Amino acid sequence: MPADEELFVAAVRLSRDLHAPWIEPPDTAIRFAHYLQRISRPEHAGFLVIDPADGGLVGFVNINEIVLGAFASGYLGYAAFAGNAGCGLMGDGLAQVVGIAFGAMGLHRLEANIQPSNKPSISLVTRLGFRHEGFSPRYLRVAGAWRDHERFALTAEDWAARTPAS
Secondary structure (H helix, E strand, O other), rough: OHHHHHHHHHHHHHHHHOOOOOOOOOOOOHHHHHHHHHHHHOOOOEEEEEOOOOOOEEEEEEEEEOOOOOOOOOEEEEEEEEOOOOOHHHHHHHHHHHHHOOOOOOOOEEEEEEEEHHHHHHHHHHHOOOOEEEEEEEEEEOOOOEEEEEEOOOOOOOOHOOOOOO
């Protein structure tokens, strides 16, 4: 992913209006380098969502704070880039990452915490089968403020029950 720095940072900059106030993805070379360092650690994983038609960047997906063993869980983060939001490609990419998480990565549970006003994101995880588990006041600091989040989760069993065997 280091080779993707220029395209990634440019896509983030073009997507500021789309992302605010929900997330603050890396928008400089230095922040992108920090991002790459973080996702290179075993407790994090990062994925790019690529448009199969033209090879362009659609968005990104992260699985953060991965804990294996009896917990076997991680926290999902993701964002589409401007120009690709709402066209289904991000949903397809996120579904692929969920499949990897419950398959090759051996996770049992994924949790997505989403600000209540981020209706497109809530709709996306709901379509993938995530269930609403609750409300967490002042859960995560975003853009300098502690933000409330709705908590959604999906288990490997839930995913397997909705996905045809290949």
